[in-house]
Amino acid sequence: xxxxxxxxxxxxxEFGLIDRIQKLLPAHSSTEIIIGIGDDTAVVRLDDNRSLxxxxxxxxxxxxxxxxxxxxxxLGRRAVSINLSDIASMGGKPTYALISLxxxxxxxxxxxxxxxxxxxxxxADFSAVIIGGNLAQTSENMVIDIFMLGExxxxxxxxxxGAEPGDRIMVxxxxxxxxxxxxxLEKYGLSYPERLDHLVQAHLQPEPRIDEGRLIAASGxxxxxxxxxxxxGSDLRHILEKSGVGAEIYxxxxxxxxxxxxxxxxxxxxxxxxxxxxxxxxxxxxxxxPDTPDEIIENISRTTSTPVTEIGRILPEIDGCSIVDSxxxxxxxxxKGWDHFDRVLTK
Amino acid sequence: xxxxxxxxxxxxxEFGLIDRIQKLLPAHSSTEIIIGIGDDTAVVRLDDNRSLxxxxxxxxxxxxxxxxxxxxxxLGRRAVSINLSDIASMGGKPTYALISLxxxxxxxxxxxxxxxxxxxxxxADFSAVIIGGNLAQTSENMVIDIFMLGExxxxxxxxxxGAEPGDRIMVxxxxxxxxxxxxxLEKYGLSYPERLDHLVQAHLQPEPRIDEGRLIAASGxxxxxxxxxxxxGSDLRHILEKSGVGAEIYxxxxxxxxxxxxxxxxxxxxxxxxxxxxxxxxxxxxxxxPDTPDEIIENISRTTSTPVTEIGRILPEIDGCSIVDSxxxxxxxxxKGWDHFDRVLTK
Numbered sequence: 245x246x247x248x249x250x251x252x253x254x255x256x257x258e259f260g261l262i263d264r265i266q267k268l269l270p271a272h273s274s275t276e277i278i279i280g281i282g283d284d285t286a287v288v289r290l291d292d293n294r295s296l297x298x299x300x301x302x303x304x305x306x307x308x309x310x311x312x313x314x315x316x317x318x319l320g321r322r323a324v325s326i327n328l329s330d331i332a333s334m335g336g337k338p339t340y341a342l343i344s345l346x347x348x349x350x351x352x353x354x355x356x357x358x359x360x361x362x363x364x365x366x367x368a369d370f371s372a373v374i375i376g377g378n379l380a381q382t383s384e385n386m387v388i389d390i391f392m393l394g395e396x397x398x399x400x401x402x403x404x405x406g407a408e409p410g411d412r413i414m415v416x417x418x419x420x421x422x423x424x425x426x427x428x429l430e431k432y433g434l435s436y437p438e439r440l441d442h443l444v445q446a447h448l449q450p451e452p453r454i455d456e457g458r459l460i461a462a463s464g465x466x467x468x469x470x471x472x473x474x475x476x477g478s479d480l481r482h483i484l485e486k487s488g489v490g491a492e493i494y495x496x497x498x499x500x501x502x503x504x505x506x507x508x509x510x511x512x513x514x515x516x517x518x519x520x521x522x523x524x525x526x527x528x529x530x531x532x533x534p535d536t537p538d539e540i541i542e543n544i545s546r547t548t549s550t551p552v553t554e555i556g557r558i559l560p561e562i563d564g565c566s567i568v569d570s571x572x573x574x575x576x577x578x579x580k581g582w583d584h585f586d587r588v589l590t591k
Numbered sequence: 592x593x594x595x596x597x598x599x600x601x602x603x604x605e606f607g608l609i610d611r612i613q614k615l616l617p618a619h620s621s622t623e624i625i626i627g628i629g630d631d632t633a634v635v636r637l638d639d640n641r642s643l644x645x646x647x648x649x650x651x652x653x654x655x656x657x658x659x660x661x662x663x664x665x666l667g668r669r670a671v672s673i674n675l676s677d678i679a680s681m682g683g684k685p686t687y688a689l690i691s692l693x694x695x696x697x698x699x700x701x702x703x704x705x706x707x708x709x710x711x712x713x714x715a716d717f718s719a720v721i722i723g724g725n726l727a728q729t730s731e732n733m734v735i736d737i738f739m740l741g742e743x744x745x746x747x748x749x750x751x752x753g754a755e756p757g758d759r760i761m762v763x764x765x766x767x768x769x770x771x772x773x774x775x776l777e778k779y780g781l782s783y784p785e786r787l788d789h790l791v792q793a794h795l796q797p798e799p800r801i802d803e804g805r806l807i808a809a810s811g812x813x814x815x816x817x818x819x820x821x822x823x824g825s826d827l828r829h830i831l832e833k834s835g836v837g838a839e840i841y842x843x844x845x846x847x848x849x850x851x852x853x854x855x856x857x858x859x860x861x862x863x864x865x866x867x868x869x870x871x872x873x874x875x876x877x878x879x880x881p882d883t884p885d886e887i888i889e890n891i892s893r894t895t896s897t898p899v900t901e902i903g904r905i906l907p908e909i910d911g912c913s914i915v916d917s918x919x920x921x922x923x924x925x926x927k928g929w930d931h932f933d934r935v936l937t938k
Binding site: 246251252253254256258261262264265266268269270274277279280281284285288290291293296298299300302303306307308339340342344345347350351352353356357360361366368372373375376377378379380381382383384385387391393406550590 | 598599600605615616627630633637641643645646647651654655678686687693694696698700703704708711720721722723724730731732738740845
């Protein structure tokens with residue numbers, strides 16, 4: 245017990261802390277709570293036709309963003325996008341947000357206006373409205389915490405559970421662009437090679453896949469969904485755990501952004517490391533039934549102008565999770581991050 | 592314009608920033624939004640019988656709390672109480688909360704558990720449930736941001752507007768206890784005189800007036816309500832501005848906690864300064880119609896074991912806002928805080 249107490253929360257990590265929270269909280273018997281603690285988005289029953297979605301995401305200057313790279317306006321848009329992405333991951337429609345800000349007193353009013361305008365514009369792009377919030381001063385780093393509400397039709401809602409063996413694994417957009425962009429910013433600051441701009445923009449201004457999520461949920465063929473915040477490897481694992489299944493991912497099928505290999509070389513990383521482990525893409529990873537007509541997927545892609553790529557297949561749980569490379573060799577997906585996989589593929 | 596840009600947000604202040612936000616945000620045409628930006632709690636129509644209440648409050652270590660005085664468990668309870676109080680101020684019923692925490696990595700797991708247990712226990716005391724949240728690391732001060740949801744019957748909801756000349760002004764509990772307790776803590780740390788403990792506890796563990804707010808709203812006689820977070824003077828002003836009325840407050844009627852004069856002397860403040868300007872009491876300040884039967888008020892007080900005191904009367908707007916002292920002399924309530932009033936009464 246002594247030893248236990250001398251640990252810090254850093255040793256326990258985010259998922260360890262969430263486990264502790266789940267043990268601490270009383271078991272609630274409310275039939276109104278459809279999804280509670282432990283998911284990105286909480287879901288509460290409103291009536292037979294509507295469920296309320298509620299999610300929040302706290303961003304700390306220094307930990308999650310630095311004004312060396314991002315303007316206040318871009319930060320405002322980005323903070324809202326990250327929360328919209330959580331709503332998108334259920335197939336939901338965003339409605340309202342509350343904005344909590346802890347602001348260093350040295351912040352200029354112009355920067356404050358820009359930050360708020362970015363948030364407001366990004367909300368407006370998705371027909372959602374800022375209805376309240378709270379302002380506090382801090383002596384140090386800025387904190388932005390957004391509470392986003394949304395709605396979903398209960399029969400259309402997608403969660404991390406629901407994937408079954410045989411289901412096809414799909415992803416919107418491209419993988420690794422945001423992580424590559426961040427690495428480029430960290431190495432070059434804003435003086436990065438211009439041809440890498442799409443990677444940097446993918447990091448600074450991710451597009452939440454609200455319309456895509458709505459169409460996927462409405463298709464009737466999707467079985468599970470999550471947004472890619474922690475990286476393909478980590479987020480796929482959430483689906484596999486919650487659904488009680490395994491998976492195989494086809495390495496050659498993973499949609500890569502242009503110039504990612506060049507960017508990876510410039511920042512001394514492996515391309516696969518960035519594509520598979522790189523977080524913050526805010527794309528949607530989802531599974532569809534084996535018999536899903538190709539037109540369904542093509543229609544989602546055509547309607548939204550967002551590529552949708554089939555990247556793998558759900559397997560029985562006993563088969564674990566592996567990535568199949570171009571030679572047909574299988575590499576295990578370690579559950580504790582990608583350390584082992586890295587060593588295999590980094591060179 | 593140059594001059595404008597060289598200001599910091601500190602010069603503009605919280606209310607100035609809220610004005611800027613209201614100008615920045617697009618005018619929304621949604622009939623679903625009953626109360627938006629600018630109030631403590633946002634209100635959205637759910638259906639004919641229910642409105643959704645949504646509020647948040649961000650607390651920053653160093654600005655809003657210090658672990659010198661408050662334990663993690665107490666802090667958890669207090670953070671939830673402050674948000675519950677916003678729900679109480681509308682006459683609402685709390686339902687769910689999401690908890691955002693930015694945690695310094697040195698925090699011990701035991702302290703984390705205590706913090707979360709405090710939040711969970713305080714929610715449970717009011718039959719409300721934590722349904723989600725977010726965890727982030729920060730290199731510096733802890734940040735606690737709670738997003739509280741509640742419900743209210745639309746025909747019972749009380750806001751800051753609605754007070755009319757002749758209405759009687761009421762307050763639950765006592766005034767100034769929390770501010771006195773904070774001053775005592777700042778002077779003595781935890782080694783304060785034991786007889787002042789009720790003041791310290793009023794600061795550390797305020798009781799949100801949920802049941803009182805429900806009964807006041809259900810009575811049918813109340814016309815406006817607010818919770819006392821910034822102090823009687825400041826919060827009364829919100830009611831007067833939103834309702835377009837004036838008021839007179841009877842100084843002798845203000846309910847004072849025991850030993851407040853002694854506490855005020857010990858910390859070299861005036862009693863009236865603490866009672867009238869002291870914030871964070873989280874009592875309810877409300878107005879009732881002139882013909883409200885005394886039994887109605889007595890019943891609220893008896894049912895909840897919380898004193899309810901009549902402290903003044905609403906006047907026409909042209910009469911401004913004054914405090915009447917024991918000699919019958921009137922002192923104006925300055926709209927910019929209590930500076931002038933202070934000078935009159937401090938000695």
